[in-house]
Amino acid sequence: MPAHDVLIIGAGLAGQRAALAAASAGATVAIMSKVHPVRSHSNAAAGGINAALNPDDSWESHAFDTVKGSDYLGDQDAIEIMCREAPDEVLQLEHWGVTFHRNDEGKLGTRAFGGASAARTYYVADITGQALLHVLYEQLMKYHAQIDRYEEWFVTSLLQDDTGACTGAIARSIKDGRLEVFDAKTTILASGGAGQCFKPTTNALICTGDGIAQAYRLGATLMDMEMIQYHPTTLAGNGILITEGARGEGAHLYNAQGERFMEKYAPNKMELASRDVVSRAEQTEINEGRGFPDGTVALDITKVPRNRTLEALREIVNIGRDFAGVDITREPIHIKPGCHYIMGGVKTDVNGATEIPNLYAAGEVACVSVHGGNRLGANSLLDTLIFGRRSGEHAAQVANGTVMPSSSHARVRDEQRWIDAIIGREKGGRRVSEIKDELGTMMNEKCAVFRDEAGLLEAQRTVRRLKEEAQVAYIDDRGTVFNQDVLGAIELGYMLDVAECIVVAALERKESRGAQFRTDYPKRNDDEWLKHIDLNRDGDGPPKVSHSPVTITQWEPMERTY
Amino acid sequence: MPEYTLRIRRYLPETGEAPYWEEFGVDLDGHRSVLDGILQAKDRFDGSIGIRCSCRAAICGSCGVRINGRPGLACHMHLQEAEKSSADGKTITVEPMGNMPVIKDLITDMDAVHWKKIRRVTPWLLPEGDPPEREYIVPKESMVDVTQTMACIQCGACVSDCLSMEVDPDFIGPAALAKAYRFVGDPRDGEQFERLKDLSEDPHGIYDCTHCFNCIEACPKGVAPMNQIMRLRRIAGADHGIEDRNNGHRHEQAFITLVRQGGLLHEAELLPRSYGGDSWFGKFHPKAGAELLDSLPVITKALMRRKVTPKAAMLPHKIKDTKQLQRIFDTVADRDQRFELNLYIVQPDDEPSTEGTRHGGNGGGDVSGGQAHGSASSSPPERSPNA
Numbered sequence: 001m002p003a004h005d006v007l008i009i010g011a012g013l014a015g016q017r018a019a020l021a022a023a024s025a026g027a028t029v030a031i032m033s034k035v036h037p038v039r040s041h042s043n044a045a046a047g048g049i050n051a052a053l054n055p056d057d058s059w060e061s062h063a064f065d066t067v068k069g070s071d072y073l074g075d076q077d078a079i080e081i082m083c084r085e086a087p088d089e090v091l092q093l094e095h096w097g098v099t100f101h102r103n104d105e106g107k108l109g110t111r112a113f114g115g116a117s118a119a120r121t122y123y124v125a126d127i128t129g130q131a132l133l134h135v136l137y138e139q140l141m142k143y144h145a146q147i148d149r150y151e152e153w154f155v156t157s158l159l160q161d162d163t164g165a166c167t168g169a170i171a172r173s174i175k176d177g178r179l180e181v182f183d184a185k186t187t188i189l190a191s192g193g194a195g196q197c198f199k200p201t202t203n204a205l206i207c208t209g210d211g212i213a214q215a216y217r218l219g220a221t222l223m224d225m226e227m228i229q230y231h232p233t234t235l236a237g238n239g240i241l242i243t244e245g246a247r248g249e250g251a252h253l254y255n256a257q258g259e260r261f262m263e264k265y266a267p268n269k270m271e272l273a274s275r276d277v278v279s280r281a282e283q284t285e286i287n288e289g290r291g292f293p294d295g296t297v298a299l300d301i302t303k304v305p306r307n308r309t310l311e312a313l314r315e316i317v318n319i320g321r322d323f324a325g326v327d328i329t330r331e332p333i334h335i336k337p338g339c340h341y342i343m344g345g346v347k348t349d350v351n352g353a354t355e356i357p358n359l360y361a362a363g364e365v366a367c368v369s370v371h372g373g374n375r376l377g378a379n380s381l382l383d384t385l386i387f388g389r390r391s392g393e394h395a396a397q398v399a400n401g402t403v404m405p406s407s408s409h410a411r412v413r414d415e416q417r418w419i420d421a422i423i424g425r426e427k428g429g430r431r432v433s434e435i436k437d438e439l440g441t442m443m444n445e446k447c448a449v450f451r452d453e454a455g456l457l458e459a460q461r462t463v464r465r466l467k468e469e470a471q472v473a474y475i476d477d478r479g480t481v482f483n484q485d486v487l488g489a490i491e492l493g494y495m496l497d498v499a500e501c502i503v504v505a506a507l508e509r510k511e512s513r514g515a516q517f518r519t520d521y522p523k524r525n526d527d528e529w530l531k532h533i534d535l536n537r538d539g540d541g542p543p544k545v546s547h548s549p550v551t552i553t554q555w556e557p558m559e560r561t562y
Numbered sequence: 563m564p565e566y567t568l569r570i571r572r573y574l575p576e577t578g579e580a581p582y583w584e585e586f587g588v589d590l591d592g593h594r595s596v597l598d599g600i601l602q603a604k605d606r607f608d609g610s611i612g613i614r615c616s617c618r619a620a621i622c623g624s625c626g627v628r629i630n631g632r633p634g635l636a637c638h639m640h641l642q643e644a645e646k647s648s649a650d651g652k653t654i655t656v657e658p659m660g661n662m663p664v665i666k667d668l669i670t671d672m673d674a675v676h677w678k679k680i681r682r683v684t685p686w687l688l689p690e691g692d693p694p695e696r697e698y699i700v701p702k703e704s705m706v707d708v709t710q711t712m713a714c715i716q717c718g719a720c721v722s723d724c725l726s727m728e729v730d731p732d733f734i735g736p737a738a739l740a741k742a743y744r745f746v747g748d749p750r751d752g753e754q755f756e757r758l759k760d761l762s763e764d765p766h767g768i769y770d771c772t773h774c775f776n777c778i779e780a781c782p783k784g785v786a787p788m789n790q791i792m793r794l795r796r797i798a799g800a801d802h803g804i805e806d807r808n809n810g811h812r813h814e815q816a817f818i819t820l821v822r823q824g825g826l827l828h829e830a831e832l833l834p835r836s837y838g839g840d841s842w843f844g845k846f847h848p849k850a851g852a853e854l855l856d857s858l859p860v861i862t863k864a865l866m867r868r869k870v871t872p873k874a875a876m877l878p879h880k881i882k883d884t885k886q887l888q889r890i891f892d893t894v895a896d897r898d899q900r901f902e903l904n905l906y907i908v909q910p911d912d913e914p915s916t917e918g919t920r921h922g923g924n925g926g927g928d929v930s931g932g933q934a935h936g937s938a939s940s941s942p943p944e945r946s947p948n949a
Binding site: 475 | 574575576593594598604605606608609610612614615616617618619620621622623624638640665666667669672673680681685686687689693696697698699700701702705706708709712713714715716745748750
């Protein structure tokens with residue numbers, strides 16, 4: 001039975017960064033992922049990473065932009081930490097070998113990004129996330145003696161002792177189907193977001209909210225779950241992302257009448273306003289009949305010098321060609337807002353600690369909350385690294401004074417029976433894929449850029465029904481080797497839990513703030529709703545709702561214009 | 563919506579049965595990907611079809627397969643294109659990648675082959691001394707240069723169809739050697755010479771590549787692994803003067819000399835010169851003698867099967883006009899900077915096909931010193947095979 005000081009679940013940027021931090025603090029570390037680490041969705045963060053590293057810039061300015069971007073729902077103590085530690089983190093990455101873009105002097109160079117008052121986004125062409133992820137994996141290989149990698153292992157449940165503390169996890173080896181208990185003094189969830197609850201989404205097929213649901217089932221608090229970011233530039237149909245870097249490099253948005261409509265919505269920042277603002281503007285244009293017949297508006301990248309596009313936006317030149325049949329250097333590309341990121345997640349403190357003893361969370365699975373109602377572009381990579389590192393360090397420290405737990409084998413037998421029961425389900429119910437499809441389509445209709453009570457109530461009823469149906473949904477694969485079918489059924493359960501929490505929180509917040517826009521409550525209401533919505537599991541029923549205060553240090557809420 | 567037929571290679575290890583083909587009909591727009599087709603078949607008909615996949619946008623590198631016999635990402639090939647390139651113009655065949663054991667259906671054991679080879683090249687930065695207080699100051703172009711190999715998503719498509727690896731499974735291979743260039747070309751790395759010495763001396767290293775171009779064709783990200791291998795050779799041989807015990811560098815030199823002299827390869831001279839030194843006297847070197855003696859059975863067999871005639875083997879063959887050839891050699895040799903291909907650098911004129919960057923004449927040293935990186939603006943257009 002494997003036993004480690006620190007068990008990390010998920011091997012994207014947050015997980016890998018946590019592993020390196022915990023190992024350098026002297027802990028024995030296991031990092032586990034349902035895919036090979038370099039397949040993680042951190043890859044998709046194309047544009048860059050924010051840091052006030054330039055002497056003319058300041059962390060306070062970065063922090064204020066983040067607070068304002070969050071529509072004042074972000075916790076300012078956490079935002080201060082993130083922005084203050086950002087420069088050192090970027091330098092650490094550079095020292096590890098990230099091939100960051102340089103200026104003519106050979107120093108780190110920047111590009112502009114949405115919602116930021118200075119050009120403080122550091123980048124590698126438009127493969128920043130990929131470059132970071134692969135360089136961290138280089139370091140994982142380098143420190144293989146201290147860090148055990150469990151690649152293609154799927155966590156089925158977190159473990160808990162009688163006192164309520166987390167003691168590790170049970171996981172299934174995807175390659176041969178065997179279940180194994182992983183004892184750990186501390187466990188860090190770094191398993192990413194839940195975009196697959198929506199269809200279409202920019203998120204990868206693996207982003208099924210596993211960690212959010214696992215922690216929720218264990219009793220952890222979820223926070224800000226109503227805050228789902230719709231990215232302003234995604235392809236219609238398949239939801240593939242066009243990086244914000246395009247607008248950062250100077251691309252413009254036009255409606256079908258050829259108007260640069262952002263003039264109406266954000267006269268100062270134009271296309272580089274916060275994502276919620278731009279997405280809402282686009283959706284308004286589309287809803288009011290000024291979009292194209294395919295329900296889109298146009299992103300015109302031909303404004304950017306062609307050579308600059310070919311160098312700095314190489315990946316979206318390919319995406320345009322391969323996934324939309326458009327040469328973006330010569331013609332505009334049709335885009336629309338699409339589900340992209342969940343600001344909410346497992347509630348943690350600034351060290352990544354959740355409310356469950358010895359359980360941590362970092363990255364998109366977590367909610368510190370640094371993004372509040374809306375995340376700024378290029379702050380997600382930063383969030384994963386800063387809080388990945390902090391939770392790794394802290395978890396290693398706590399593990400140092402903790403006795404190694406030892407879970408009973410009975411627990412594995414129960415888990416095995418549960419999985420065997422799914423595999424053995426009779427044909428008769430619906431297919432897992434059908435339920436997943438209905439869930440995603442429905443969420444994208446009722447819980448998107450614009451929301452209202454009637455739609456949300458309908459969404460809640462649908463999720464409840466789908467939960468029932470999922471209990472008897474059948475699968476085809478009866479095998480043990482790479483049985484992706486049974487994993488899909490388990491993931492569907494995770495997605496339904498997460499979707500229900502999103503809908504319940506969206507119903508609860510009776511105002512419009514950040515990514516949550518309620519057409520029945522179109523104004524921000526600081527008097528009543530300048531607070532977080534917390535959710536806890538309540539048996540098999542809908543989650544229990546409570547509220548917690550927003551931490552304000554130096555930036556009092558103001559009107560938010562761009 | 564149009565119907566497409568997918569013919570998928572199935573292999574279910576637990577049944578004890580041999581691999582077999584199974585056909586599925588899917589209805590999707592022609593511009594959707596082969597992966598979308600496979601996922602529809604999985605969703606509608608058979609959830610047990612095994613394929614790794616995640617991002618659907620050619621960035622995660624999970625879904626490497628062979629479509630109609632050619633390696634690539636399933637998410638990166640349109641159904642309509644795949645149909646067009648199929649053998650009968652209708653049935654799209656999808657099978658697992660080659661050169662790696664199959665675990666189930668379209669899933670291969672990448673760890674046993676691909677990742678093992680990646681680990682072979684010491685795949686992490688080895689800086690000299692302590693890091694600076696702030697960032698390393700390096701030329702802008704050098705970072706753009708290694709970013710081409712950073713663009714590798716480790717999908718394994720190049721490994722799948724590497725011909726050298728088919729013959730020598732121990733060949734380090736295109737993906738791992740491209741990864742090696744990512745460090746050799748990085749001015750922050752302090753072990754350029756040691757890395758190159760290691761990769762030259764290994765009999766399965768940089769001189770094991772046969773220039774077949776398969777990896778360049780296969781790569782969905784324009785990494786052009788073979789080009790990176792050739793750059794490793796140039797920096798090892800020309801800049802560091804690494805004389806490897808496989809005679810890889812000397813063999814290349816002998817090749818060039820012979821072609822330069824006569825315009826055609828003189829096979830009988832090639833072997834002694836590779837081993838005995840790059841001159842007519844090379845054949846009198848004991849090492850060349852030993853190698854010739856060793857090769858006698860091959861030579862005899864070739865003669866018996868009339869692959870060569872004694873006359874053609876012994877007499878040098880020449881093209882008629884070697885002047886033009888001389889001019890080509892002189893032009894290349896006179897250039898004080900080395901022209902290199904790169905995905906991320908384009909020329910100021912409006913031609914996407916003319917991409918490249920140049921390295922200094924003794925490039926290797928300059929790559930680490932970093933002074934001689936010129937802009938590509940004035941160099942003659944060179945077609946990048948991956949453009």
